[in-house]
Amino acid sequence: MLSFVNDYSEGAHEKLLQRLVETNRESLDGYGADRYSESAKQKIRAACACDRADVYFLAGGTQTNQVVIDALLDKYEGVVAASTGHIHTHEAGAVEHTGHKILEIPHKEGKLIPDALEKYLKAFYQDENHEHMVFPGMVYISHPTEYGTLYTKQELQRLSEICGEYAVPLYMDGARLGYGLACPDTDVTLPDVAEYCDVFYIGGTKVGALCGEAVVFTKENTPRHFVNLLKKHGALLAKGRLPGIQFDALFTDGLYLELGRHAIRMAGILRKAFEEKGYTFYIQSPTNQLFIVLENGQMERLKEKVRFSFWEKYDDGHTVVRFATSWATEERAVRELTALL
Amino acid sequence: MLSFVNDYSEGAHEKLLQRLVETNRESLDGYGADRYSESAKQKIRAACACDRADVYFLAGGTQTNQVVIDALLDKYEGVVAASTGHIHTHEAGAVEHTGHKILEIPHKEGKLIPDALEKYLKAFYQDENHEHMVFPGMVYISHPTEYGTLYTKQELQRLSEICGEYAVPLYMDGARLGYGLACPDTDVTLPDVAEYCDVFYIGGTKVGALCGEAVVFTKENTPRHFVNLLKKHGALLAKGRLPGIQFDALFTDGLYLELGRHAIRMAGILRKAFEEKGYTFYIQSPTNQLFIVLENGQMERLKEKVRFSFWEKYDDGHTVVRFATSWATEERAVRELTALL
């Protein structure tokens, strides 16, 4: 059975496994204080062109969003997000579990539009009842977004300016950041992300690691006692070496971007095949996730030979489904799938 | 200065004060176990035509919403509300503070539409990812709504049926319930509310009491150890006599509805004046709150002689404002206001 069901179906890139094996019997400090975590942090700082970046490694994406948002918000604040934001739709209320509201604003192709953000923030402070409302305390975006779309550099810059004017941090969920950065059409680099965001995370779980996300605070703005907050959230790994060694490998010799580029190339072949065969795209995504509208009968037939994801109901006769490529997708599998279309 | 700013500007109806004075030196049990609270509960049960109703008295509306919603939801559940719902817009995140998400669906004139609710619930369970989403665990409505509009009996019945099908309780925020029940155009009675809702509260603070809301569980569905939950939320009044005696008076000789009718009559006079003078209504509200679109200059001039509430910005030149009547509004004041229009 072919699988395009998601980008976290395989284990880890072999170079990561190899490093885990090589370092296995070394006795290292716990809780992220080991030398490999330190090395990984240094390499991430270099890749971000941000010397003062403060880096922490967590196990998964929802956990990272939950801890970072809870740590950065004040008690009277919530987080602004697009209505399609992952934290708002598919994280089982993890943010609200920490006591904070998600302040939803409309999206465009999964993106939070700068003008809409500015309008929202302005209107909030103009509202005479705002002392009875949840204050906007930070802004959440993901890159790529929930629909695989990408912000332009100009859009990021503009979001950053607006956040600056209202003194709220801009936070980027980079669960699939590698696939965004590797996209040939993007003008956004990792240093751009570090410049425009106050905090973001570099996703490992979906880009070649067994587990692990690297949170980067870029403006000397790490919350006080952040390690304690990680512990309090159940997010502090005793063996910090596990993500540390993997990120050290991911940021050696450009592996992280290389993995991203592979997935993007595989998606490109597939996208072209869908186009040529006249399939309907639900949305134009330039990254590793393709959202296709299938007639339900067609969907059932395809399911017999290939695994993909239900995304949402389109209408009574059609369904939006997702095909995802990844660092692990083999070109042979892509060719087999295109032959089936 | 004339005041139509809201319906909680004055103290309490004199009959309530009188009973507080008359009973003042009686030594009564604390925490709502006194004889007047018991009498009030009995009278509320009778007024609801619901013998098995279980009644508790709390101090205020946001507190009541917070405690009831937190007590009824399971850990994996959130509360469905219209996008304009009071809990979603003007309670400073009190529901999320308890760890639960508000699941927003579109409104129509402030009301949650049965079809939209059904569609939402159906789609939730059809979504193959719903195990990663917040489960709809109860439905919140207010009556009157945030825009002063009212559900019809048929709408309530329909909402109740849908909730029944999905086994989620229907909860009505009745902060201004007295004004809704007293409306001449409504076909909804207090027994109807008790029949169709699983839990609701009868607002006292805005309908003639110094403070106090009466929570009514109608289906032998009081959460276990509810008094303990009240305490845990800081919502258990040591002197339960304070709301108890007041509600005992409010539900003696039909006073509660009488106060409602007075406010509705005053609003009627005012509504007619606005209509006759050609003012623009933002929404057609049949209860004690009138939402008017004023040109900004006109608004400033009116502000010099009468107090009313900012509601929301309409456009750059106009503002939506609210004029509220109440149990305490004097007809003389209404006449003076109409003369100013």
Next chain:
Amino acid sequence: MLSFVNDYSEGAHEKLLQRLVETNRESLDGYGADRYSESAKQKIRAACACDRADVYFLAGGTQTNQVVIDALLDKYEGVVAASTGHIHTHEAGAVEHTGHKILEIPHKEGKLIPDALEKYLKAFYQDENHEHMVFPGMVYISHPTEYGTLYTKQELQRLSEICGEYAVPLYMDGARLGYGLACPDTDVTLPDVAEYCDVFYIGGTKVGALCGEAVVFTKENTPRHFVNLLKKHGALLAKGRLPGIQFDALFTDGLYLELGRHAIRMAGILRKAFEEKGYTFYIQSPTNQLFIVLENGQMERLKEKVRFSFWEKYDDGHTVVRFATSWATEERAVRELTALL
């Protein structure tokens, strides 16, 4: 039936009721922005000899403890309290409900001993694992304590110094503060409390009000957007006039202390009677609560004629019970009780 069951069995002192009646029809701003609340705040500032004091009125004691503690603690902090502290034993987990731990240290007659506090704080920072523990973020005491005992001025001063050294605020729960201040043996005045505590509350519910506690921040240390935090906790009263008018009356012509003195005088008569008749005191409390060890049979007989509180089991044959006097206790009742002993 005689009642010494607690100090919140009656309504309110008549002067408070009278003011509620006199001001009843005045149209006042909501949420504590009315003129009587302002007047009460001014009088409290004067009584505290603390011009910069910032005062807020809440409805009840548990609510006040919950909101103040949650508002003052940082996310990685807990509150230090004596093992017998009210928040630790009898508030249904209201503090933990906000996500914060109570850090228990041993008590002496209900009091938190300065040396024990200092030892605890010192040991915390010496513990090499403290980054994995809950940081002590504030110190909670009550005055009178859970056992009716009082701190001396020197003890308060010492607690204040220790808190200052460790930069954690000292918070006093003054649910029965009036009875403490009115005690003839105390050397602690309200200005002392304001000087040594960073925040405290003046209890109204147990000292002559229908409801209401006045929170006083004494060091220009009010948490940001405190009104919003009150709302978020469901603790913001729409009719702020209710506690405002009552506190305005309590702090007019020294009424608050007068009520305290009355209860203390009544307790004095009763204490002397218990002593003369050879009863065993569980603890020597100088305030309005007397803790007596009764043989169980004797307890049952007494229960037939007078109401008092179960406190705790002493041994299989004896029980600790509490007799409380209050602002409302009549001397006649005290005489009748002493005749029964």
Next chain:
Amino acid sequence: MLSFVNDYSEGAHEKLLQRLVETNRESLDGYGADRYSESAKQKIRAACACDRADVYFLAGGTQTNQVVIDALLDKYEGVVAASTGHIHTHEAGAVEHTGHKILEIPHKEGKLIPDALEKYLKAFYQDENHEHMVFPGMVYISHPTEYGTLYTKQELQRLSEICGEYAVPLYMDGARLGYGLACPDTDVTLPDVAEYCDVFYIGGTKVGALCGEAVVFTKENTPRHFVNLLKKHGALLAKGRLPGIQFDALFTDGLYLELGRHAIRMAGILRKAFEEKGYTFYIQSPTNQLFIVLENGQMERLKEKVRFSFWEKYDDGHTVVRFATSWATEERAVRELTALL
């Protein structure tokens, strides 16, 4: 430098790594629905002699305690633990973060004593004020305890009976369960644990895995929508294969117990050396952690050649330190350490 600092300094047992490598490119379902997780669950059920056991894999110990306790407690409940319990002392308030109180009772050598538990539960329900207190909703123990001590089978049985009488689940934190089960002096087996506990976890992180703890519900008592609750707590791993494959290896051919026995044998050699050289044991621990009282100068000298853990201050001149062996401890290192004593 020799290291006895803890039991999570090395990576994973080579058999686990080997299986991760062998299965690496297999495309597997996410979130724990893969075949290796299923196989691991089946093997754990067999090892527990408990067919109906329901098993979930989480990443770490604090996270597991937090999620399980929050999922099992009702809103009005807290968790009973010994005053030395790990959740009470060294988890940064992770349990309180979920809104629940830890109800502390005295310990004996780190163990929760059945009689003390029974006394506590009995007293709680006898207390006439218990409706204002936190209800005991479950009982937490760890095995081995925070001091490396072990319950006897009889003690476990007795705790289980008491919990049964009061209808509260018994939960065992088995972070180091392998070291407890492998102890030659114990009469407690894994099937015993499954019989007497309602839920427990089998620690992987400290017993040979890169990460991972296996939560076992033994009485068909898995909380509803537990996967959703995991997600909500940020504890659901996308690549559930990571712990699944490791636990599959740990429970193949008795590896888990074999790793435990090795650490216990290493600790035995070390214990004997400490005894022979006249060192003072702080507590008699039969498992892999040895708690020694060192004179401070002696401690500093030893620190130059070997790493161990600060435990707590003993007195001004002495310190309690911990030496831990593990699955990875080499006998050569133990010999070198004994030579230094």
